Amino acid sequence: MYMLIFCQSPLILPVQEFFITLSTEIIYKGMEGNSGSLYERLMSDIHMQEGLSACINCGTCTAICPAAMFYKYDPREIVVTVASRDEQKIEELLKSDTIWACGECMSCKTRCPRGNAPGLVIIALRVLSEETGFFVESEKGRQVLAIKRMIGQSILDTGYCVWFDHLNLGAFPEQGPNWQWVRDNASEVLDKTGASYRKETSGALRTIPQKDLDELHKIFEVTGGMKRYETIENFSRKKAEEIGLQFDETNDCEYFQHVYSYNSHKLENNEG
Ligand code: SF4
Numbered sequence: 001m002y003m004l005i006f007c008q009s010p011l012i013l014p015v016q017e018f019f020i021t022l023s024t025e026i027i028y029k030g031m032e033g034n035s036g037s038l039y040e041r042l043m044s045d046i047h048m049q050e051g052l053s054a055c056i057n058c059g060t061c062t063a064i065c066p067a068a069m070f071y072k073y074d075p076r077e078i079v080v081t082v083a084s085r086d087e088q089k090i091e092e093l094l095k096s097d098t099i100w101a102c103g104e105c106m107s108c109k110t111r112c113p114r115g116n117a118p119g120l121v122i123i124a125l126r127v128l129s130e131e132t133g134f135f136v137e138s139e140k141g142r143q144v145l146a147i148k149r150m151i152g153q154s155i156l157d158t159g160y161c162v163w164f165d166h167l168n169l170g171a172f173p174e175q176g177p178n179w180q181w182v183r184d185n186a187s188e189v190l191d192k193t194g195a196s197y198r199k200e201t202s203g204a205l206r207t208i209p210q211k212d213l214d215e216l217h218k219i220f221e222v223t224g225g226m227k228r229y230e231t232i233e234n235f236s237r238k239k240a241e242e243i244g245l246q247f248d249e250t251n252d253c254e255y256f257q258h259v260y261s262y263n264s265h266k267l268e269n270n271e272g
């Protein structure tokens with residue numbers, strides 16, 4: 001469940017988060033233009049309503065949390081900050097790296113004596129961070145752009161979050177030269193694995209029919225997914241202008257390359 005993409009790259013956002021964010025689009029569709037306080041906006045999210053009732057500050061969630069082992073990250077602290085209703089502290093949280101460390105494994109939910117799920121609270125925080133544009137204020141938050149462009153676009157183009165032909169191999173140097181060989185011999189190699197690569201039939205890696213892709217686009221439009229993509233692009237563009245990095249729609253632009261490759265290691269827990 002704790003599935004990190006590009007595990008050898010500085011990107012730490014989980015694939016699962018991406019899908020949770022998509023489902024969140026549906027939940028948030030009626031919230032656009034919401035001008036309440038940050039706390040009110042958070043509390044109008046079903047994730048908050050399901051994820052947090054009363055916290056007794058016991059720290060069990062932090063003790064069980066796998067992300068807390070590797071990062072300077074404490075779900076108990078996050079829950080307490082949200083519950084404090086302190087707008088300034090909530091804003092700081094939305095602008096911080098911290099909320100991007102969670103792997104959404106939901107181990108916290110299984111152990112919390114109050115039945116809370118800090119992981120759901122964090123989903124609501126991430127969504128609000130994207131809606132408000134606060135995500136561009138943190139190193140890990142800015143990586144949302146990379147997830148949107150690399151995985152989000154792949155879903156729209158191919159129907160798969162990761163599609164064999166869609167990957168830019170240069171972005172994954174840790175995979176070494178063999179990937180290119182596999183790509184050059186894809187049909188033969190993938191046939192041997194039992195995949196239906198590029199075939200219009202059932203099975204893994206089959207070609208998704210255009211009518212299904214059209215339907216997928218429609219779902220993204222109707223549920224607000226496209227609008228969220230636009231929001232991420234727009235706030236990222238503004239941030240690029242602010243810090244003086246060239247920005248365009250390609251993954252070769254200076255801002256994308258910076259976001260994708262820079263890792264300060266500040267969030268990592270080096271004490272363990
Ligand atoms: S385990 Fe539950 S009650 Fe304890 S600190 Fe975490 S959220 Fe609060």
Ligand code: SF4
Pocket residue numbers: 061064065066067068075101102103104105106107108109118119120122
């Ligand atoms: S879902 Fe809960 S236990 Fe899992 S990484 Fe997030 S905060 Fe930690």
